[in-house]
Amino acid sequence: MVYDTVVIGLGPAGSTVLYHLAGRGFRVVGIDMARFPRYKSCGGCISVKVGELLDFDISHLIEHTVYGATFTYRCARMMDIISDEVVGYNIMRDRFDHHLLEQARKRGAEVVEGLRVVDVVEKKGYVEVECDEGRTFKGSFLVGADGASGITGRKVFGMDRRRSAVSVTAEVPYRSEDLGMEIDGRLFIDFGSVPYGYGWIFPKERYLSVGIAGDTLKVGGRIKDFFNTLVRGHTLLKGLRIGERVGWTVPTFYGEMPLPVKGRIALVGDTGHLVDPFLGEGIYYAIKTASMASSVIGDAIESGTPDLSTYGEMLKGEIYPEFTSAERLSDLVYNHPRLWYRMIEKEPEIMYRFYDVIRGKESFGVFYRWIWSKVRSKPWKVLRRWLESRFLPA
Ligand SMILES: Cc1cc2nc3c(=O)[nH]c(=O)nc-3n(C[C@H](O)[C@H](O)[C@H](O)COP(=O)(O)OP(=O)(O)OC[C@H]3O[C@@H](n4cnc5c(N)ncnc54)[C@H](O)[C@@H]3O)c2cc1C
Known part of the structure; x- marks a missing residue:
């Protein structure tokens, strides 16, 4: 048959x-x-735009609603950027x-x-x-x-x-009363903790999904070390038992x-x-x-x-331009995480606007051009700050 x-x-x-x-x-x-x-x-974490693709109910699967994130740079310089509108859901x-x-x-x-x-x-x-x-x-x-x-x-x-990100994750059981900080409505994102990538903690009902991912070639086999440094350093994970670690690939x-x-x-x-x-x-x-x-x-x-060639045309028309801009944004952010962190510390509006990209309300292309024009409009100031920041302690 x-x-x-x-x-x-x-x-x-x-x-x-x-x-x-x-x-x-x-x-x-x-x-x-x-x-x-x-x-x-x-x-x-599924972005809110996933809902537009489904014609059946998934509300019973939602364990945590996300309005923004608490950011850190190498587990320090903690900063909340939480919006009024939903960005995504944790399942x-x-x-x-x-x-x-x-x-x-x-x-x-x-x-x-x-x-x-x-x-x-x-x-x-x-x-x-x-x-x-x-x-x-x-x-x-x-x-x-x-x-x-x-x-x-x-x-x-x-x-x-090899053109992928390599990752390590763990599902960490927790009780709200044991956590020393607020987790409602947010994800936790750490920049600078892994070459060309980021670390995260996504709260669910009974677990904190903790992970780190970075470019396979740049990480060079050290992903577990970066993960261990993240879990030792992040305030939210203090006193929690991390348990089994799982490695996986993100084929970007x-x-x-x-x-x-x-x-x-x-x-x-x-x-x-x-x-x-x-x-x-x-x-x-x-x-x-x-x-x-x-x-x-x-x-x-x-x-x-x-x-099936129309499928290829659809990818080239709708998906690839977005991914190409996302790739450019990655080069900017992950090659210069300290500069990026300074930018969002100074101008949290950058992240508020990026949440609209995640929601599907703005394209990666428009966002990237906006960010790039910001960097270019102050080239010497930004470059000088970035160079200075390299000599400051993390
Ligand atoms: C650490 C990590 C964190 C991530 N976090 C997020 C996130 O928060 N939000 C998000 O949107 N995305 C995230 N992603 C990406 C997301 O997990 C994937 O993009 C998503 O699972 C893709 O779905 P899929 O159906 O293509 O593949 P999968 O979900 O991987 O399903 C593939 C299926 O194929 C089966 N299979 C494989 N080989 C064979 C075989 N030879 N024969 C038969 N069956 C086979 C597997 O058993 C599996 O069930 C993350 C990825 C990783 C690794």
Whole structure:
């Protein structure tokens, strides 16, 4: 039997493809090597714009509502920048991803859990997926949604794994009465604690999701050291037991990467490096790119034309310009974290405006041009301050 579409991986990206295609009445199957609910190393903050992509309720999954953040520079110089409007919500990924998968299942998608895909071969008129136990699945189209560790991005498209961020996270149990400070309505973000990246603490109902991520090549194998320095130094974590640490990759967008669509195969979410390179926000883009790909695949199934190139055009038109500006912003902020921190200390409006980028109300492009014009309008002053700051204690 040939399915209309086979989907590999059932995180937010894969479940979204199943949800949309099953909703249009197509025969779809999704395969995941995990059984759900499954753990996923993640900060678990979804921006408010995720709500625009979902037509079902997720309010019962929200554990913490975010209006802003308490920032630090290398665990010091603490500063609250909290807005009046919601920026995002903190969820636990095991529950969130399971809920998305259940929505797809309810619409009639077939789901195979606990089965690992080992190879993908495009044949004449269909794609064959080879799994453990010698099982195979055939689809008129194939969607790779197998995340950062998946095979479709690397093996079929040649995505470069080194062009990623490397991370360590831990879920730290806590009781509000044991914390020495306010956590309501905020995230905790630390700049300067890791090369080309940042550290975070995202509060949930019972856990603080603590993590750090930095550019794989620049971090050079020292990510655990940076994580340990963060957890030893951050005031919020004083006296808490950190517990098990988990390492993971954040496959961020990079300018020269292959377009993640060819023939009858499309990549969505992490396996296609469709992650914003500034924040590492990937859940929104997993759902967004999955929605785009499924609309193009649905049309291709209906018309009988095996052409998915429109998905590539959509990425180039809507997503890549944003990611390119986010990459530029990363160069500015993460190559000069001390200068950046001084800027936001002096002008918190910068972060208030950036919250609008996270909300989806302003583009990365407009924000980047605004920041860059600020830096350029005072080149000597900024440069002098930055040079001076290099000789001040952290
Ligand atoms: C430390 C860290 C913190 C993050 N924090 C945030 C955050 O706060 N907010 C945010 O928006 N994003 C965050 N992200 C990014 C976010 O986690 C990802 O972008 C998101 O999970 C992408 O969803 P996905 O469906 O593409 O992949 P995934 O959620 O990774 O799902 C992929 C699925 O594929 C399955 N799979 C893999 N290989 C195979 C195989 N061979 N056969 C069968 N199944 C397979 C896996 O079991 C998995 O279930 C973070 C990432 C990391 C690493």
